[in-house]
Amino acid sequence: MKRFFLAALMLLCxxxxxxxxxxxxxxxxxxxxxxxEDELAGSLNPYDANxxxxxxxLFALIYEPLVRYDVDKDxxxxxxxxxxxxxxxxxxxxxxxxxxxxxxxxxPFTAADVKFTYExxxxxxxxxxxxxxxxxxxxxxxxxxxxxxxxxxxxxxDFFTRWIIPKHRFGAHMEDLQPEPLKKYxxxxxxxxxxxxxxxxEINLQxxxxxxxxxxxxxxxxxxPQPDPQSKVMALTYDGIQLATEIKPNYxxxxxxxxxxxxxxxxxxxxxxxxxxxxxxxxxxxxxxRAMTMALNRKSLLDNFYFGKGxxxxxxxxxxxxxxxxxxxxxxxxxxxAKAMLDSVGFRDQDGDGIRERITDKAKLRFGLIVPxxxxxQSTETGQVANAFKEAMARIxxxxxxxHLNRDVYDKRQFVERKFDIIWVRWEFDTGYxxxxxxxxxxxxxxxxxxxxxxxxxxxELINKFTHAPDPVYKRDLMMAFQxxxxxxxxxxxxxxxxxxxxxxRRLIVTSIDPYYFFTxxxxxxxxxxxxxxxxxxx
Amino acid sequence: MKKIASHxxxxxxxxxxxxxxxxxxxxxxxxYERYELSTWRRFLENLGTFLTFRYGDAVVEQYPxxxxxxxxxxxxxxxxxxxxxLTLGISIPLGIHAARHKEHKRARFIDxxxxxxxxxxxxxxxxxxxxxxxxxxxxxxxxxxxxxxPLGWRLMIYLLPMICLALGDGMxxxxxxxxxxxxVKLLEQDFVRSLRARNVLVMPHLCRGLxxxxxxxxxxxxxxxxxxxxxxxxxxxxxxxxxxxxxxxSRPGSKDYPLILAATMLFVAAALxxxxxxxxxxxxxxxxxRKD
Numbered sequence: 001m002k003r004f005f006l007a008a009l010m011l012l013c014x015x016x017x018x019x020x021x022x023x024x025x026x027x028x029x030x031x032x033x034x035x036x037e038d039e040l041a042g043s044l045n046p047y048d049a050n051x052x053x054x055x056x057x058l059f060a061l062i063y064e065p066l067v068r069y070d071v072d073k074d075x076x077x078x079x080x081x082x083x084x085x086x087x088x089x090x091x092x093x094x095x096x097x098x099x100x101x102x103x104x105x106x107x108p109f110t111a112a113d114v115k116f117t118y119e120x121x122x123x124x125x126x127x128x129x130x131x132x133x134x135x136x137x138x139x140x141x142x143x144x145x146x147x148x149x150x151x152x153x154x155x156x157x158d159f160f161t162r163w164i165i166p167k168h169r170f171g172a173h174m175e176d177l178q179p180e181p182l183k184k185y186x187x188x189x190x191x192x193x194x195x196x197x198x199x200x201x202e203i204n205l206q207x208x209x210x211x212x213x214x215x216x217x218x219x220x221x222x223x224x225p226q227p228d229p230q231s232k233v234m235a236l237t238y239d240g241i242q243l244a245t246e247i248k249p250n251y252x253x254x255x256x257x258x259x260x261x262x263x264x265x266x267x268x269x270x271x272x273x274x275x276x277x278x279x280x281x282x283x284x285x286x287x288x289x290r291a292m293t294m295a296l297n298r299k300s301l302l303d304n305f306y307f308g309k310g311x312x313x314x315x316x317x318x319x320x321x322x323x324x325x326x327x328x329x330x331x332x333x334x335x336x337x338a339k340a341m342l343d344s345v346g347f348r349d350q351d352g353d354g355i356r357e358r359i360t361d362k363a364k365l366r367f368g369l370i371v372p373x374x375x376x377x378q379s380t381e382t383g384q385v386a387n388a389f390k391e392a393m394a395r396i397x398x399x400x401x402x403x404h405l406n407r408d409v410y411d412k413r414q415f416v417e418r419k420f421d422i423i424w425v426r427w428e429f430d431t432g433y434x435x436x437x438x439x440x441x442x443x444x445x446x447x448x449x450x451x452x453x454x455x456x457x458x459x460x461e462l463i464n465k466f467t468h469a470p471d472p473v474y475k476r477d478l479m480m481a482f483q484x485x486x487x488x489x490x491x492x493x494x495x496x497x498x499x500x501x502x503x504x505x506r507r508l509i510v511t512s513i514d515p516y517y518f519f520t521x522x523x524x525x526x527x528x529x530x531x532x533x534x535x536x537x538x539x
Numbered sequence: 540m541k542k543i544a545s546h547x548x549x550x551x552x553x554x555x556x557x558x559x560x561x562x563x564x565x566x567x568x569x570x571y572e573r574y575e576l577s578t579w580r581r582f583l584e585n586l587g588t589f590l591t592f593r594y595g596d597a598v599v600e601q602y603p604x605x606x607x608x609x610x611x612x613x614x615x616x617x618x619x620x621x622x623x624x625l626t627l628g629i630s631i632p633l634g635i636h637a638a639r640h641k642e643h644k645r646a647r648f649i650d651x652x653x654x655x656x657x658x659x660x661x662x663x664x665x666x667x668x669x670x671x672x673x674x675x676x677x678x679x680x681x682x683x684x685x686x687x688x689p690l691g692w693r694l695m696i697y698l699l700p701m702i703c704l705a706l707g708d709g710m711x712x713x714x715x716x717x718x719x720x721x722x723v724k725l726l727e728q729d730f731v732r733s734l735r736a737r738n739v740l741v742m743p744h745l746c747r748g749l750x751x752x753x754x755x756x757x758x759x760x761x762x763x764x765x766x767x768x769x770x771x772x773x774x775x776x777x778x779x780x781x782x783x784x785x786x787x788x789s790r791p792g793s794k795d796y797p798l799i800l801a802a803t804m805l806f807v808a809a810a811l812x813x814x815x816x817x818x819x820x821x822x823x824x825x826x827x828x829r830k831d
Contacts (some may be wrong), residue, residue, distance in 0.1 A: 040600060040786070183601055198602065227772065227789075234673075235681065235683050237679070239687055
């Protein structure tokens, strides 16, 4: 009898435990999430020229890479790859792939897909330069693949954070011949399946039940493009959307005051700066650039125009990047010292017109500054910052002529003609945060990243060492030195990194946000049971 | 017949001229994606696209431009048709009433009221009405929230942009005044007096006489209506052609030039077609104009 009771008790406990386990996982599953984006998604092929940041966020839901760089852990996390092995000479990297992932159309994921993806990437002009170091790609069975490099690489995994695309969707010559090409009908291995895109640009995604990893909780996602920031805030208020990936600073107070929402700033992996064209003989002098940087009160710009929602920068690396040099302080705001510096190198206002000229050749410190003008109504901050820069420079005897350009002309002047003296820029990076190429002399070509034509032997040496450095600590040291040189050399006046702020309804539990792809951690997000009924999508 | 053919020929010619002009204007806008091409070459490319109607796929929307024009054009047509029906529904009775009682104080008051209401720009009407409903009834009548509201509010989401378009920028006042003036003229005609003497209902004849005037006012105001539709669509999130056009023009970086060209040409074609219909209706209503 005793045994019977004991067995019954154990059975009961087992039922309760499984019940609790089921309840916990079941509790979180459910609900639909509508989220708002500033612009339409563009092409859904990740390697199409028309992909924009909205589509990048969608890619994190649909596609997966071999490895992903985790900013918090400061290391690569294996996704579609299970492990990797680098040869002793650092010229060969072999990935062992997971065998469980399947494409959304139920075809198996194999090494052939990885090989195809990297061949496809290398065929694109945009990526060809970066991937030229790979000399061969060898399939070693269905779940192993090796990449051979021309030279030894310190950590070659850095090359493999790109989204893997399905080979079977393409023809023999990498052409997308499907009736529904990848740019319209993406197929990946990720946690969400592409449903459809309406002609209004709304995109519907459904939960991938057969996902190989941790299945997400939210059943359906709808991306709603909302170009008007006010309408986006109102849509959030009136439950048209439950999450906005970014709220503009001037609407932030309105959303933050509303008790219905959570707001969370997240590092946007971007920075604003004034870049100096080093081909201009006057701007090629580091002391002039340094004086200009010290004459500008960057803290006040951040406070006045961005409500202090950002971080003042000393160099191009933001504080959430692993290579951030926390001990490096930005050059101080000191217009008197800036004037003294210009005096010391022979720039004085001798003719009394308020503009300094070089004593030797009478060359005046008069420069043009170009800023993009598009969507002026939504981004007046850029114009205000440019005006503040102009005024600050006038105070130390440098004349700035402001030129507002249409984005097309601006882009052409920046990357193609490289015809400007000073240019306002906003750089945005993915999680790899490669700022080195902005100052790399090898990037000084049409459409290259080093459009200012900056050349500095010590910077070049640091970049070269970094590329081949095997030791992460040594790499970090190199990047610290890199930032220090740039802080003093001032090829850019680094302004600040503006925090992006996401807002969502309190009914949604958001654990963490990826600074660039945003949705990387979506499997952990959920709607608690009580609020789920209200989040069911209507027809 | 010759006159009708001449009108049609002129319309086609105007359409082609507008196409050439817009192709030229678009080629003067710098295009970062095609910076290596000269302005002249880009003009020829734009012209080729216009003449062959091979617009291809939209750069961002990823749909064939023809599909986008059809889907969004229908929504814009609905908006404009709704606004016109509202305008005519108000202005025809009021215009005729004012013509019949032109010395009456009430008619003059209504005339003044309509003039006042109609002189408010569409942008102001749209913003004010959105705020009014939001503040007083806690509803945000935006297209994006269509599925969140019950049927009554859904109808209002459709109706409100139409009301703004009908009321704003002088549309209603112009229509009412023209109808009143024409109705006054018609009521003084001999045939109306003889109809009255024979105790025949005047209204059908009056309405037929008013058709050319109504068509002429619509033809004159259609360009304003298209401009107003872009504003209204943007404010209310109405996903029509104006919304797409605004998005394509204001997008940072390279623009979707084929989409801009196609949408603009659709607006031009609609305006010219209405102009043609206005001329044809005048010929239909007045037999004297049929003489070649």
